[in-house]
Amino acid sequence: MSAPPQDAGKRRPAITPARVVAGLCLFAPFVGILWVDSYARIEPTLIGVPFFYWYQMLWVLISAVLTMVAYRIVRREQTGARRAAASETVAEAAAESGEAR
């Protein structure tokens, strides 16, 4: 067998705009949550619950939505890559099996 598909990287760069967006979606909760000083207070309360608690629970939802967005992006990229790769691989394989015969 010839060289493994090293050239794959050339076709699709490691850093694409979509991946950057997905990365940011995953990174945002870390900034929001670890900056404790931004939410360490009682007011404003929500139905009597201090800000400290309801704000963090709101982040549960925000972060779930962001992760879902990242998932969608990654999946779309994968399907795209798979299709592109599949058509090429099929072409290559066809060429190779043709040679073999």
Add this chain to the structure above:
Amino acid sequence: MKDVNGVALAVFIFFFVLVTVMGFRAARWRKAANENSLDEWGLGGRSFGTWITWFLLGGDLYTAYTFVAVPAAIYAAGASGFFAVPYTILVYPLIFTFLPRLWSVSHRHGYVTTSDFVRGRFGSKGLSLAVALTGILATMPYIALQLVGIQAVLDVMGVGGSESTNWFIKDLPLLIAFGVLAAYTYSSGLRAPALIAFVKDALIYIVIAVAIIYIPIKLGGFDAIFAKAGDALAQENPATGKPRGELASGENAQWAYATLAVGSALALFMYPHSITATLSGKNRNVIRRNTTILPLYSLMLGFLALLGFMAIAAGTKVDNGQLAIPQLFEDMFPDWFTGVAFAAIGIGALVPAAIMSIAAANLFTRNIYKDFLKPDATAEQETKVSKLVSLLVKVGALVFVLGMDKTVAINFQLLGGIWILQTFPALVGGLFTRWFHRWALLAGWAVGMAYGTLAAYGVASPTQRHFGGSNDVIPGIGETGYIGVTAFVLNVAVTVVGTVVLRALRAPDGVDETRPEDYTADAPEAGDRAAQAAGGAAHDSGAGRTDQGRTDDGKGEDPRVEAGAAN
């Protein structure tokens, strides 16, 4: 001794019998042709879809001890106990990045444990042994704490109360519960907790939903609850001369709050039981999809944590803080619903205890028994050893809880979190790069373990001279923070410096049996496999390119070979 709550006990026993029957019947659920393999017994045949995995992971990560300990921490000290919520927020974006890679490479190479992967990636049995031992050590006290959770419930129901004189009578209910658990784990493997997790989670969701609406109504609304709790927390604690706690994290507590959250998040998926549940998923997307739906449990955990304030406001009186929530339930709910709530906690202990013992047993079998004691063990022998070890692990945990003071289990659990975090560089580092040198990783691990243990030993609290907490002053920063994170930073520093030095000295590198495309491979779907293998390779650009000493054996792994075959 307090009176036995008959109605609650009857409901509790009903649910316990129900899950016991399910546990034994689980052996026949989704049964595969070859049951004598570790993949079948220990990973449920690697066949679980998104929802089963969701229940399994939820049942696994949000344990009975969590349900008892998180509100108990709030009951004791207020805001600082809430760190469990940010911790579970951070877990999912984090594992989104590396867990699918672990799933893929494990699927390709048949890895059952994280140590399997580390050995395959770095070609180092020593490093793999270090990871396995850390995993087993960290898991044992965790199982013991599940027993503590059951004990708390039994205590409040008046069964096996701690004041009873005869130790055998006192602990009999716990012994029965664990005997039954051990028996169905032995016979059904991971399928038992997977099936029982449905009951557990259904009960938990019902109980929390009811509690979060019903109890505030009885206590006059959240305004009244937090006003009372705020007053109670501001009272001076006679032992420390400081207020008991606060409603929002004060300036001195913020570093501790943030480092605890991030450190715990980094550590959670290093635990063997988390990985066992992950690897039982049937394809790569099961894992990613789960990171988007698991936060539902975090939301529930947040509501549960608020129960701690309700216990303060309701004036719940307990000698042992761990009993605060069970006692609150008993005070507030009608007897029959108390039984449901207690069953939720009790079953909530059985699911993770089963998965944890399976995970620890798999580690022993694959990375100690097979690697060091009997290299030519067959799949059947592996399964047999794993089953037996799962029993041993549970007996060990039982001895832990019955023979020693409860605080010993809690101390070890605290240490376990610090320890397991030290396997992060080898596992997650290894998933993305081969740059780290195996000996440097081992040295980093050793330094992290030693520092973490010593620092935790040195922490005193009003009630304990050692292991009084998991926070200490961070050297060089001066703020108080989670010891695990400091140890982790040291670990990474040693690993990086060590790798630079060892690479300069041209120290021999281990053989890497994995290939870049293994990390993005998915489960084969009919006719789709070749395309996926090729697509996977395209996605791997950039990562794993520093591989050294890898042999290109070309055993049909080249995607084009498969493409040819598929045509």
